[in-house]
Amino acid sequence: MTGITAYVNGRFLPLGEAAVGIEDRGYQFGDGIYEVVRVYGGTPFKMREHLDRLRRSARAIELDLPDLDRLTEDALELLKRNGLRECSLYIQVTRGVCPRKHTVPRGIAPTVVMTAREVAGFPAEYRSRGVKLITVPDDRWARCYIKTTNLLPNVLARSKAERAGAYEAVFVRDGFVMECSSSNLFIVESGALVTPPLTNYILAGVTRATVIQLAEELGIEVREEAVSLERLYRSDEVFVTGTVTEIVPAVDIDGTTVGTGKPGPVFSLLYRGYTGLTAGAGDA
Numbered sequence: 001m002t003g004i005t006a007y008v009n010g011r012f013l014p015l016g017e018a019a020v021g022i023e024d025r026g027y028q029f030g031d032g033i034y035e036v037v038r039v040y041g042g043t044p045f046k047m048r049e050h051l052d053r054l055r056r057s058a059r060a061i062e063l064d065l066p067d068l069d070r071l072t073e074d075a076l077e078l079l080k081r082n083g084l085r086e087c088s089l090y091i092q093v094t095r096g097v098c099p100r101k102h103t104v105p106r107g108i109a110p111t112v113v114m115t116a117r118e119v120a121g122f123p124a125e126y127r128s129r130g131v132k133l134i135t136v137p138d139d140r141w142a143r144c145y146i147k148t149t150n151l152l153p154n155v156l157a158r159s160k161a162e163r164a165g166a167y168e169a170v171f172v173r174d175g176f177v178m179e180c181s182s183s184n185l186f187i188v189e190s191g192a193l194v195t196p197p198l199t200n201y202i203l204a205g206v207t208r209a210t211v212i213q214l215a216e217e218l219g220i221e222v223r224e225e226a227v228s229l230e231r232l233y234r235s236d237e238v239f240v241t242g243t244v245t246e247i248v249p250a251v252d253i254d255g256t257t258v259g260t261g262k263p264g265p266v267f268s269l270l271y272r273g274y275t276g277l278t279a280g281a282g283d284a
């Protein structure tokens with residue numbers, strides 16, 4: 001027994017007893033959506049933004065969401081029951097359980113599952129020395145703006161990165177970089193922050209938006225424009241952003257050294273600003 005409490009459709013259960021039916025469409029078709037929310041000091045950070053994105057994902061796959069106010073209350077209860085204040089909260093909503101058929105069934109209740117887990121934390125050198133990235137062909141589908149549980153290409157790309165001793169895999173489509181397997185990508189050129197624009201091939205990261213806003217507040221020029229692979233290699237700084245990742249600088253891409261080979265000043269400034277925001281999250 002792990003002592004971990006999970007949430008399934010309004011019920012709080014020991015993790016080992018938490019289960020969904022084998023005909024759940026999330027299990028059979030990957031017919032579901034999810035969010036990962038970082039909790040700082042017991043308070044979910046950017047919860048509204050995550051729920052907004054959950055709504056957008058639900059709309060995109062024609063899924064009727066349950067009441068999200070109730071879901072938020074239950075999420076807080078889950079954190080309490082697990083005694084967690086620094087953790088990640090996983091929220092998954094699948095289409096529900098019904099006999100297998102491809103068409104979207106009507107009138108079935110979605111399956112809602114939540115778990116909260118302590119965040120393992122990165123080795124300190126990830127941020128002090130920077131990490132490696134590899135690039136991989138973007139072989140995902142054309143609806144990457146939906147945060148779907150269908151993550152097989154991302155799983156394979158991230159595993160390839162891990163085998164190569166890299167932190168993340170950058171998806172490259174027609175010579176242009178999109179995002180990573182579970183994070184967004186930024187480069188710095190002559191002091192300006194550049195990130196690929198939000199298209200159907202990119203997930204609108206909550207951390208991405210936070211970092212853009214932070215940069216603007218700090219007076220850093222921000223441009224959302226297409227970034228070619230050559231431009232990525234030649235940039236002064238590169239970093240990736242994500243809810244659990246926060247901001248992690250990259251110093252090597254496919255064996256090519258980025259900038260000075262050390263995390264740069266724009267990363268440092270933004271990371272300091274970001275930790276300031278998250279440290280205040282528990283005060284809200």
Ligand SMILES: Cc1ncc(COP(=O)(O)O)c(C=O)c1O
Binds near residue numbers: 180181182205242
């Ligand atoms: C494909 C992809 N891009 C970007 C992100 C970063 O999004 P966020 O900052 O909202 O965590 C994620 C997060 O899991 C992701 O899966």
